[in-house]
Amino acid sequence: MAEPIKQSSLRSVFNRLVNLLTVIAAGLLVPMMFLVSADVVGRYIFNHPLPAVFEINSDFLMVLVVFFPMAYVHQRKEHVFITLFTDPMPAKVRAVLETVSVLIGFVSYALIGIYSMQRAIIATRVLEYTSGVIDVPIWLAKWIVPIGSFAFCIELFLDGLDHLRAIFGRNSSPEVPRG
Amino acid sequence: MDSWVVGVIGIAVILVLIALRVHVAFALNIVGLLGYWHIMGWQATSGLLGLEPFSFIANFLLTTIPLFLLMGYLAHHAGLTKDVYKTARYWLSRIPGGLAIASVAGCAAFAAASGSSLATAAMMGKVSIPEMIEQKYDKGLAAGCVAAAGTIGSLIPPSILLILYGAMTETSVGRLLIAGFIPGILSALVYAVMIFVRASANKKLCPPINDQITWKQRLVSLKGTWGIMTLFVLVIGGIYFGWFTPTEAGGVGACGAFVLAVITGKLKWQDFKSSLGDTVRSTSQIFVIALGAVFFTKFIGVSDLPNVICEQILELKVHPLLIVAGISVVYIFLGMFLDSIGVMLLTLPVVFPVIDKLGFSPVWFGIIMIKYLEIGLLTPPVGLNVYVIKGVVGETISLEKIFKGVTWFVVVDFITLAVLILFPSISLFLPDTMMGK
Numbered sequence: 001m002a003e004p005i006k007q008s009s010l011r012s013v014f015n016r017l018v019n020l021l022t023v024i025a026a027g028l029l030v031p032m033m034f035l036v037s038a039d040v041v042g043r044y045i046f047n048h049p050l051p052a053v054f055e056i057n058s059d060f061l062m063v064l065v066v067f068f069p070m071a072y073v074h075q076r077k078e079h080v081f082i083t084l085f086t087d088p089m090p091a092k093v094r095a096v097l098e099t100v101s102v103l104i105g106f107v108s109y110a111l112i113g114i115y116s117m118q119r120a121i122i123a124t125r126v127l128e129y130t131s132g133v134i135d136v137p138i139w140l141a142k143w144i145v146p147i148g149s150f151a152f153c154i155e156l157f158l159d160g161l162d163h164l165r166a167i168f169g170r171n172s173s174p175e176v177p178r179g
Numbered sequence: 180m181d182s183w184v185v186g187v188i189g190i191a192v193i194l195v196l197i198a199l200r201v202h203v204a205f206a207l208n209i210v211g212l213l214g215y216w217h218i219m220g221w222q223a224t225s226g227l228l229g230l231e232p233f234s235f236i237a238n239f240l241l242t243t244i245p246l247f248l249l250m251g252y253l254a255h256h257a258g259l260t261k262d263v264y265k266t267a268r269y270w271l272s273r274i275p276g277g278l279a280i281a282s283v284a285g286c287a288a289f290a291a292a293s294g295s296s297l298a299t300a301a302m303m304g305k306v307s308i309p310e311m312i313e314q315k316y317d318k319g320l321a322a323g324c325v326a327a328a329g330t331i332g333s334l335i336p337p338s339i340l341l342i343l344y345g346a347m348t349e350t351s352v353g354r355l356l357i358a359g360f361i362p363g364i365l366s367a368l369v370y371a372v373m374i375f376v377r378a379s380a381n382k383k384l385c386p387p388i389n390d391q392i393t394w395k396q397r398l399v400s401l402k403g404t405w406g407i408m409t410l411f412v413l414v415i416g417g418i419y420f421g422w423f424t425p426t427e428a429g430g431v432g433a434c435g436a437f438v439l440a441v442i443t444g445k446l447k448w449q450d451f452k453s454s455l456g457d458t459v460r461s462t463s464q465i466f467v468i469a470l471g472a473v474f475f476t477k478f479i480g481v482s483d484l485p486n487v488i489c490e491q492i493l494e495l496k497v498h499p500l501l502i503v504a505g506i507s508v509v510y511i512f513l514g515m516f517l518d519s520i521g522v523m524l525l526t527l528p529v530v531f532p533v534i535d536k537l538g539f540s541p542v543w544f545g546i547i548m549i550k551y552l553e554i555g556l557l558t559p560p561v562g563l564n565v566y567v568i569k570g571v572v573g574e575t576i577s578l579e580k581i582f583k584g585v586t587w588f589v590v591v592d593f594i595t596l597a598v599l600i601l602f603p604s605i606s607l608f609l610p611d612t613m614m615g616k
Contacts, residue, residue, distance in 0.1 A: 026458070063233060066236050068463075101202050
């Protein structure tokens with residue numbers, strides 16, 4: 001009986017992390033929105049654009065807004081998939097197909113996570129900066145992709161476990177795969 | 180095995196995986212990676228895996244997508260959807276099918292603040308459908324007109340789809356966005372005329388309304404459009420006159436909508452939070468697919484498939500417009516089963532080089548493609564705009580009824596599409612006169 005409890009506590013800790021990542025991404029939309037306008041206003045009125053808006057918005061904020069909420073979006077079943085052809089199939093077959101999808105996603109994002117982490121480590125070793133009026137620490141931004149990807153992987157892994165449980169029909173587990 | 184054959188197999192595998200409920204993004208991802216690996220070897224593939232996710236997303240141009248999405252949500256919470264619908268209703272309610280035409284006009288106006296068809300349909304649907312039902316409008320028409328008119332959200336700038344198209348094909352996003360304006364208005368006019376004709380012919384479809392609205396009330400109602408007009412001038416004017424780049428227009432537009440929502444006192448903290456949450460969720464959803472498409476595009480690029488197809492097509496020596504007609508069939512078919520971003524990103528790596536080689540304007544084809552994709556949003560079995568409207572109306576109207584309701588809109592959409600294909604200047608006239616390029 002200990003297993004489901006362990007599972008659900010792992011879930012709840014991870015869910016908190018997923019929520020935190022999403023809240024960070026949502027909150028950072030605010031500076032993203034204001035920085036661009038401040039840059040335009042600065043250029044027209046004070047004849048002086050804000051430095052580094054380009055790098056901050058694209059290298060930091062954009063990457064973060066895309067990668068950090070990925071796990072959360074999967075939790076809500078909002079990544080796009082088509083159920084038209086699988087709807088008539090029996091529940092077990094559907095669960096198998098869902099596991100396959102999750103597995104493919106897991107492999108893809110594990111690879112993205114691992115190889116972009118290698119890049120992040122290299123960038124951190126040499127402390128990669130973009131040079132400009134303000135030097136922006138790009139090495140820091142390079143960590144956003146592996147963090148978001150690994151969180152996504154863990155979510156896919158936990159989701160896959162839920163599906164496997166449904167396939168092997170262990171009634172001891174009260175959790176039913178969502179969707 | 181020739182590498183182009185690997186390309187063909189790759190596309191087939193993706194379609195099978197998607198049909199078997201594999202996430203669209205994951206199918207593109209894995210096939211792209213495996214195909215690239217097969218042709219280029221692991222060294223190159225691992226390089227792609229390490230570099231591409233960051234370098235593709237860390238693109239200033241793409242920041243417009245979350246910012247325009249945010250602008251739409253904020254504008255909605257600022258009450259702009261209600262305002263534009265109310266004004267359109269005051270002016271149009273007395274003519275046959277007036278409320279349905281007002282919904283179309285409202286969608287077209289709100290499209291200036293919204294870059295997504297789904298969001299435009301969902302937001303306008305909440306406002307206008309209940310009123311049409313109350314006035315005993317035919318339920319299919321009431322729901323169908325908003326599902327269809329929502330698609331104007333992707334034509335009238337801003338447009339998320341056009342920005343993605345520009346980013347994937349390296350076509351000027353400023354020109355693309357401005358090019359969508361007249362086709363968007365044309366689509367709305369064609370819808371309006373169709374509703375008017377049908378409502379005039381069949382009084383049961385849209386029973387006349389006994390509103391006693393004076394001209395004074397109508398004129399006063401125009402005040403309600405100042406919000407959308409401000410955003411229109413700011414964003415579309417800004418891009419057209421070159422006050423700022425299309426990329427900056429996203430930030431300026433979102434800021435403008437935020438300021439509007441704050442000064443009208445309509446933006447609650449809860450609304451603001453949900454706007455931010457909705458924006459990051461939609462952004463992540465879009466870019467998970469786009470990132471899969473990046474790997475797939477690289478794979479198709481090295482597979483030489485586009486070149487092989489181009490050669491075959493050029494050997495056919497048929498009229499280029501016939502080829503465009505052939506491509507239409509492919510899009511309409513795929514649109515029946517796939518979402519619009521998926522269809523676009525899956526087909527672009529193969530179709531775009533062909534269009535380019537045939538000498539067509541990439542801006543013009545961008546608009547034609549949006550029209551294809553938008554028709555796909557309305558056709559069963561997977562017509563996402565119809566599902567969105569179903570979500571808005573709940574149990575009051577059946578899915579079948581809404582699909583039936585959009586049929587006439589799809590029919591006239593084909594007329595609009597044919598006009599846009601035959602007369603490229605409708606799309607290209609405005610961007611050619613643009614000041615900011």
